[in-house]
Amino acid sequence: MTHARLALFDPALVRPALIDSLRKLDPRVQWRNPVMFVCYVGSALTLLLWLQAVLGHGEASAGFILAISLWLWFTVVFANFAEALAEGRS
Numbered sequence: 001m002t003h004a005r006l007a008l009f010d011p012a013l014v015r016p017a018l019i020d021s022l023r024k025l026d027p028r029v030q031w032r033n034p035v036m037f038v039c040y041v042g043s044a045l046t047l048l049l050w051l052q053a054v055l056g057h058g059e060a061s062a063g064f065i066l067a068i069s070l071w072l073w074f075t076v077v078f079a080n081f082a083e084a085l086a087e088g089r090s
Contacts, residue, residue, distance in 0.1 A: 016084070017088050018081065020087075021080035022077070025077070027040070039076050046065060046072055047073075
């Protein structure tokens, strides 16, 4: 029995991995990986700090806080995507 080898970014792997990476944003799933859970919580907190800054009550500029928040969210979603992609290839 032979298995067809799929390219790393084959659409048959990427589409389900993108959807799964968003499903993995559930805190119950994030809790299983302590490092990513801390990044997830930090993402949520910086998003709240950004909202506070936008409303004029923040201690730092809204643009700076938004940049940090976007980097943290990118890290969480990309880690979820990489994990989902690896699960899809196995």
